[in-house]
Amino acid sequence: MAREHKDETERLNELHRYAILDTQAEQDFDDFTWLAAYICNTPISLISLVDENRQWFKSHYGTQLTETPREYSFCAHALFQQENILEVPDAAQDARFASNPLVKQEPSICYYAGAPLVTSAGYTLGTLCVIDTVPRTISSEQRNALQTLARQVVRRMELHLSQASQHKAETRLKNFMENSPAAAWITDLNGDFLFISSSCRMLFDTLSETENTNGFLDLLPKEQALRIIKHIQLAAGTKGPIYLTETIQHLGRTEQEFILCLFPMQDPDGSIVIGGTALDITQEKRNTGLMRLLSRVVEQTSESVMITDVQSEDSVPNIVFTNPAFTRITGYTLDEVAGKSPDMLLGPRSEAMAMLRLHRAIQSGDAFSTEMYNYRKNGTELSMEWVASPVRDDNNSITHYVITQRDTTEHRQTRERVRMQFERLAALRAIDASITGGHRLVFTLGLVLDQLLELLKVSAADVMLYNKNRDILETVVQRGFGPEYKLPLPLRQDGGPAWQALKLKRIISLAELPDAGNAFLQKIYRMGEIAEDYMAVPLITRNETHGVLQIYHTRTLQPDDEWMEFLETLAGQAAIAIYNSTLLQGLEEANIELIASHDATIEGWSRALDLRDKETEGHSQRVTEMTVQLAREMGLDEGEQLRMRRGALLHDVGKLGIPDSILLKPGPLSEEEWKVMRQHPILAYEMLWPIKFLRPAIDIPWCHHEKWDGSGYPHGLVRQEIPLAARIFAVADVHDALCSNRSYRQGWPIEQVREYMKEQSGIHFDPEVIQVYLKLNGNSYGKE
Secondary structure, three states: OOOOOOOHHHHHHHHHHOOOOOOOOOHHHHHHHHHHHHHHOOOEEEEEEEOOOEEEEEEEEOOOOOEEEHHHOOHHHHHHOOOOOEEEOOHHHOOOOOOOHHHHOOOOOOEEEEEEEEOOOOOEEEEEEEEEOOOOOOOHHHHHHHHHHHHHHHHHHHHHHHHHHHHHHHHHHHHHHHHOOOEEEEEOOOOEEEEEOHHHHHHOHHHHHOOOOOEHHHHOOHHHHHHHHHHHHHHHOOOOOEEEEEEEEOOOOOEEEEEEEEEEEEOOOOOEEEEEEEEEOHHHHHOHHHHHHHHHHHHHOOOEEEEEEOOOOOOOOOEEEEOHHHHHHHOOOHHHHOOOOHHHHOOOOOOHHHHHHHHHHHHHOOOEEEEEEEEOOOOOEEEEEEEEEEEEOOOOOEEEEEEEEEEOHHHHHHHHHHHHHHHHHHHHHHHHHHHHOOOOHHHHHHHHHHHHHHHOOOOEEEEEEEEOOOOEEEEEEEEOOOOOOOOOOOEOOOOOHHHHHHHHOOOEEHHHOOOOHHHHHHHHOOOOOOOOEEEEEEEEEOOEEEEEEEEEEOOOOOOOHHHHHHHHHHHHHHHHHHHHHHHHHHHHHHHHHHHHHHHHHHHHHHHHHHHHOHHHOOHHHHHHHHHHHHHHHOOOOHHHHHHHHHHHHOOOHHHHHOOHHHHOOOOOOOHHHHHHHOOHHHHHHHHHOOOHHHHHHOHHHHHOOOOOOOOOOOOOOOHHHOOHHHHHHHHHHHHHHHHOOEOOEOOOOHHHHHHHHHHOEOOOEOHHHHHHHHHOOHHHHOOO
């Protein structure tokens, strides 16, 4: 696997910023992959983007794959060389890739060349690569062209990003205009303006006079601007609005007080910007009715509210006020918490560092937001989001802190469930990939047990397969046992829990073994391990039990419905893997038997042909063996040798259609009789072609009477027009005919035969085949 890039986090951020992963196919990108494959003359080309766990193909030419795991990725290795193409001439000979599943299996990568996709910011997002299934290289011109195309791919991606940014800006403005109060603006998290409404320009006189105003630092006194910016950054971490009171001095006017409302908004690319509104409360503040309104808001809000002083004698803020929601949520009344630190709400799982940061924020006058575990008066746990904001007097001094708390228990539990479900789905996907990828059964079952121990948090597990022939259960894979623990002996039908699960086809737990349970676990954990609980899960497909999954745990298991559902799902995956393995093994055995049956039938046909003509009896077997030996000497693989063997045995099958009066005629044939005799290759073709199994062997029966110089029959083929198999067979056929006795002549001596064969090189026979023939020991094919 390729090492991780030193700036991997920044690189991944850059990749996600382009928002191109998992998007639909686009003709522009497909044109690049087609052109790359065309220029480099390869069957496959990809635009590959490498994220945290995979490589995903924005465009794929020549393959149906859309993504692969990152650990299999050739492209991940190209992330480290921005200037050069990564070229692998022969992956099978490269230590980095020789064992890669993409080399050993579909798409059978042999050659690879990848040009890095480097953004203008200097990050490599992936490659434009070309792939071939044979070893090779590409020319320098092709390399330059591939790099040029890679740069064009990046430019097309950056154009996508630019268009997306423009759309985001339009959406942002539209969203704001539809939701904003009167005097409104949008800023980034640094307080710089992204949008200013016309009413906002009327509110701040300087905006109408200075067109180059960037943000609050340009608009307000530095201290006040920084204070607002801190609240802007706090608002980015919350889901609701934050309110603060500020006094703003107009040019030529008296001071006015405003309530600023800051609320987060999400741009289309997922980034957070802050919307703001300003409400003039100068007159309302003078009105005690507003104070009563604010009091009612605090009293009636559904969120818990605490007000603390800044610090006490021990430098720890103390609670001075709580609202009814605080009592409803925590169970504490104001009398019970007044004068105490908010720390009283903490418990065993509370994040101590988060509370320490809260204290420091209060002491320094900063705003602060965090999520912590709180504990109610009755000791029960809940998750709360804390938002602390300072309260300032007329002299801008902080006098109190307002701490709002929102119950996030359900939200946090949902996040945890989603995380667990994602991990379990990823585990099932990995197991599915192992099953469909053709991995060995032991590997797949080991993967199932790994996921079982990791995600269900059990101590140990094993899988036992049922051997029908021996009527025993045999352990094939185990995880979690001590290093000295060995695979147990096969289990016979002794009434143990594994056999009960197998026969009853249901889960057997330790609770069902009241008497034998402890003894059973002691027997299993005889290497000093301690187990307090056990389950035996049958592995069933198509109502047939293939084995048992056994689970051992050092504490009593307390499974919920989701836990049991995932256990049964894993057991189902294991059962499918066993069933598929058994089915594949059966198919392979049946295929071997079928091929053997076909070959035996061909042998029988050959002997029948020889028996029809007593003078050629044994000819087919002899000429077949010589043909195979010549093919072997010429370097043909075993598959081609097998096809030639079948063709040689059936070379005269067309003579079944020749009348005996012609085939067995003792004297010379007439011209009309020869015309009939020369039809036997065509008759062979017509007989064999409908048989799909024999089509690969048809070259010899059809073309073994063709000659190198074109004087043969039935088609008059010349040189390489004649299939190689037929050229090789012709040499063996004539050799055996000349060496054998006939009613009209005696067989020739071997040296005479070899001399004749040599003379016919380039006339009757392929010179290359004759050279191999002459190297063989001629005595091996003399008279019998």
